[in-house]
Amino acid sequence: MAEASLIRPEGTADDWTIPQSWSSYTAEEHATWDKLFARQAQMLPGRVTPEFIEGLDVLRLSRPGIPDFEELSDRLMRATGWQVVAVPGLVPDEVFFDHLANRRFVSGNFIRRPDQLDYLQEPDVFHDVFGHVPLLANPVFADYMQAYGQGGQRAAQLGAIDRLARLYWYTVEFGLVRSDDGLCLYGAGIVSSHAESIFALDDPSPNRIGFDLRRVMRTKYRIDDFQQSYFVIDNFEDLLSQTLNTDFAPVYQALAGESEIAPDAVLATDLVYHRGSQAYARSKTDA
Numbered sequence: 001m002a003e004a005s006l007i008r009p010e011g012t013a014d015d016w017t018i019p020q021s022w023s024s025y026t027a028e029e030h031a032t033w034d035k036l037f038a039r040q041a042q043m044l045p046g047r048v049t050p051e052f053i054e055g056l057d058v059l060r061l062s063r064p065g066i067p068d069f070e071e072l073s074d075r076l077m078r079a080t081g082w083q084v085v086a087v088p089g090l091v092p093d094e095v096f097f098d099h100l101a102n103r104r105f106v107s108g109n110f111i112r113r114p115d116q117l118d119y120l121q122e123p124d125v126f127h128d129v130f131g132h133v134p135l136l137a138n139p140v141f142a143d144y145m146q147a148y149g150q151g152g153q154r155a156a157q158l159g160a161i162d163r164l165a166r167l168y169w170y171t172v173e174f175g176l177v178r179s180d181d182g183l184c185l186y187g188a189g190i191v192s193s194h195a196e197s198i199f200a201l202d203d204p205s206p207n208r209i210g211f212d213l214r215r216v217m218r219t220k221y222r223i224d225d226f227q228q229s230y231f232v233i234d235n236f237e238d239l240l241s242q243t244l245n246t247d248f249a250p251v252y253q254a255l256a257g258e259s260e261i262a263p264d265a266v267l268a269t270d271l272v273y274h275r276g277s278q279a280y281a282r283s284k285t286d287a
């Protein structure tokens with residue numbers, strides 16, 4: 001993940017990477033990974049897109065303990081030419097885009113404390129590796145992530161990072177995908193969260209709306225709680241081709257004249273899979 005303005009911590013390279021220092025993880029830290037992994041691995045089959053499970057398998061992620069990035073990168077490199085590199089936390093947007101554009105995924109090297117199993121604001125190694133890396137073993141999704149990084153480099157020049165960030169948010173982090181039996185999860189923010197893996201798919205509260213690139217880039221999002229709307233893609237091929245075939249510069253220009261869309265809004269033009277009651281979000285406002 002990226003953030004606009006940050007100061008590079010001491011000890012990081014120019015590209016903000018650090019050694020993962022795998023041998024420094026404690027037994028308790030490995031046990032935290034195992035606990036989180038077991039909980040998600042039990043719940044996700046049948047809920048997550050099959051490409052995610054295939055990725056876990058190809059990358060041998062089910063082995064106990066926090067993965068060693070060197071070994072993980074070897075497998076990922078053989079599958080799709082991607083690598084995983086360690087960073088101390090959030091990195092600036094342009095650094096993040098540069099890594100993605102060069103098929104490097106940045107991952108926090110720390111893991112949450114045992115009392116933070118359910119929620120953590122800053123992405124840790126479980127979110128970054130378990131949530132994001134399995135789909136990087138899928139050739140189409142791997143190309144989409146690189147295309148996003150290249151799009152980010154262009155958006156930075158056009159002053160449109162905030163627009164493009166919404167595309168990342170509603171696909172890479174919180175996306176749903178159609179399947180033969182309904183909807184499936186694929187967003188890393190969902191699949192790395194036990195509670196949101198259930199909420200995003202089963203709860204009557206959020207909207208589930210067909211993905212539309214321009215619509216998504218107009219839609220604000222929540223960073224502190226479950227999403228009020230999830231966007232559903234048809235498949236990864238379609239997401240990739242829409243991203244590659246869109247000339248973003250005129251889109252950014254056109255969007256500048258259009259209003260923002262609230263996170264809970266449903267438009268007359270939306271393809272609505274499920275119109276949310278928003279009961280959950282309302283219960284939070286009333287509390």
Ligand SMILES: [Fe+2]
Nearest residue numbers: 001123173188
């Ligand atoms: Fe993430």
